[in-house]
Amino acid sequence: MAIRNIRELGDEVLMKKSKEVKELTPRTKELIADMKETLYEADGVGLAAPQVGVLKRIVVIDVGDGPIVMINPRILDRSGEQTAYEGCLSVPGKHGMVTRPNYVKAVYMNEKMHPQEIEGTELMARAICHELDHLEGRLYVELVEGELQDVVYDEDEE
Numbered sequence: 001m002a003i004r005n006i007r008e009l010g011d012e013v014l015m016k017k018s019k020e021v022k023e024l025t026p027r028t029k030e031l032i033a034d035m036k037e038t039l040y041e042a043d044g045v046g047l048a049a050p051q052v053g054v055l056k057r058i059v060v061i062d063v064g065d066g067p068i069v070m071i072n073p074r075i076l077d078r079s080g081e082q083t084a085y086e087g088c089l090s091v092p093g094k095h096g097m098v099t100r101p102n103y104v105k106a107v108y109m110n111e112k113m114h115p116q117e118i119e120g121t122e123l124m125a126r127a128i129c130h131e132l133d134h135l136e137g138r139l140y141v142e143l144v145e146g147e148l149q150d151v152v153y154d155e156d157e158e
Contacts (some may be wrong), residue, residue: 001033003041004052009091009139011053013038017050018055018135021071028056032111035060036067044089046127048134051090059131063123070118073108075103082122086130086140087151095143095151100126 004092007013012079016120021028033142039060046061057072087095098127110116130140139146 001030001037003037004034006042006089007053009042009141011090011129011155013050014090015137016050016134017137020057021109024071024111028058029111030106031056032058032060032069036069038049039067039089039105042089046131047089048123048131050134050137056136060063061124061127061131063127068118069105069111070116070128070131071109071110071113073075073083073106073135074126075104075106075128075132076117076139077103077105078129079103080121080135082126083145084126086126086144088130088140090134090139091141091148094141094148096148097142097146098140098143099145100129103130106132113149117120 035047043061049056051060059070063069078101082102085095086098092108102125103121105118105119106128
């Protein structure tokens, strides 16, 4: 496993659409392991493969209950609305107010390429939408209401 460099706003790879994963190769397994390690090292909630320079439809999300690896994810249903500050590992030091669905239902393949379904609300719904946007070449900054703002950390948080 290795920590990969996270691509930042302005990198062209972040604007490209990702390709479907057809089979789970040793390189894809290594990518997933590296994505998990990179996510935790960066203290993030989610990470999509394009953020580490790989145009594959893979995301890793952990809202505090352990990592969920989603291969070829698709949103089936969404409802409700929530508005909150959102940030991104590819836009360090910034955040902005974004409105997302409050409920999301998605399907995906797990690390063994078995079909799975997930329902999420609040932070999980936000994370799923945010990470799946990355797979389409979209960043949250396109959805920000108002201006991006600098993230201010309390001294205790650092």
